[in-house]
Amino acid sequence: MKKIIYLSLLLVSFWACRKDEIIFLSDSETVSYPLANTRIKGFYLLNEGNMGMNRASLDYFDYTTGIYTRDLYSERNPQIVKELGDVGNDIKIYGSKAYAVINCSNFIEVFDVETTRHVDTIQVPNCRYMAFHEGKAYVSSYAGKVAIDPNAEIGFVAEIDTATLKLTRKVAVGYQPEEIVIHNGKLYVANSGGYRVPDYDRRVSVVDLKTFRKIKDIDVAINLHRMQLDKRGYIYVSSRGDYYDVAPDLFVINTITDQVVADLNIPVSEMCMVGDSLYFYSVAYSHHTGQNTVTYGILDTRTQQVVSDKIITDGTDKKILIPYGIAVNPETKEIFITDAQNYVVTGYIYCFTPEGKLKWKTTAGNIPGHFAFVYK
Structure with a gap:
């Protein structure tokens, strides 16, 4: 209740300068059991958002609680007009700061890793x-x-x-x-x-x-x-x-x-390296057929040979329309894959065991695609 009252006051305070801009509140969902004894506290997921619509947004998964929170940035930074901006293209963490590359808005948004609060903008x-x-x-x-x-x-x-x-x-x-x-x-x-x-x-x-x-x-x-x-x-x-x-x-x-x-x-749209394994997927579009061909795989970098053409082994891949992002927890070896759906509606994030079995799934933002793990 205190949180609701505080956010309501913030909405009123910033209404005059925000005009008809809307400050979106985050929402959270418990998706897994808390995980202890790990250096990785969680991860940020940057949702690109459709070009020209200022719909880039930021989600966070907390390993210590098992809670996934959507649209965290706008709530933590109600004073920032248009929130993250137009098309989130990359996110990296270095030291105590996170850097979100906002492509069509022509800036890098720098925020504090712990609080998700705005630090600076680099044009x-x-x-x-x-x-x-x-x-x-x-x-x-x-x-x-x-x-x-x-x-x-x-x-x-x-x-x-x-x-x-x-x-x-x-x-x-x-x-x-x-x-x-x-x-x-x-x-x-x-x-x-x-x-x-x-x-x-x-x-x-x-x-x-x-x-x-x-x-x-x-x-x-x-x-x-x-x-x-x-x-x-x-x-x-x-x-x-x-x-x-x-x-x-x-x-x-x-x-x-x-x-x-x-x-x-090997066709590759996105890939990530963990140890000697290169995890990848491909969404290969052909103008001749008007269709996408979706494939997944794992490459052993010691031999430069594909050791598996399956990342997902329980059939869940058939439910993923457009894989758009991939990350692997370097400690647990959990595999995360996002689904952009049709690029217009809300996307999804899937978590799989190292063996490729579905652990959990939840909604993300519009065109979810870029991960950054947070360490203790």
Whole structure:
């Protein structure tokens, strides 16, 4: 009752400045038993929201209570107009702060991990994905406006000081750069060239972190997107293909030679690395058929062989319309997969045992897709 009264007062206080904006209250649901003796307290789930509708939102699952809470950010930050903004594209945690990349709103929302309260906003145009290294944050940017354009400008990677939250350096890379990995003093970023269709980019750009200059490009394949780094210094980078005749695929780069050493012939939309296992799924759309082909799998990075074509083993995968996000708890090995449904209605989050059996399922936000685990 006290919580309801307090939130009601906040609504009244901010009504004048918010005008017809609505502050949404969170709602919670117990989905599992509390878990003790783990370093992982829970995770944030960033829901993208439909473009142009300012529907990005933030959920939180608490392992210590077993409670899943939806739309936490807007309740914790009623003073923030339009809450998280337009299209949540990535979320990462570094130190005591979380960083949510809000693509079409052109900023990174920084909030306190423990309280979910706003800390600062970092302006970066058409920002996409983040990585962290030695006190610095790195974010990829399409640079220009959201538009298909054969003359779309070249993208960049910006460096941010995590102490001051100020941009310190910037380097031009390729067209419409996506995910980033960092290894041995070098930053690798996958360039898609998606705005220049059908003239896609096909390079991974390599940046020397000391000088913050691009030192080379690695020719891989068209329309690159996801990147993961294994224990042996190999980068797995996905190509989305052209949705017509060039199929999506997965390639391997050796960071010692900075050369492509394998074409795995595996379609990948999203992937996550836990130990020596690369968990992935694919939603491969074809303009020829007008259909999506959905697949799942686990790759052993020691052999670079697919050891299973099933992540879900109890038939629940048949209920998932559009898998859109994946994460694996590195301690419990629980597997989390989100379902964007038809991209318009509310999505779902599924939790599976390491053996692929459903543990729990609950509703998330609109287009749920990006995870960040919170450690004690």
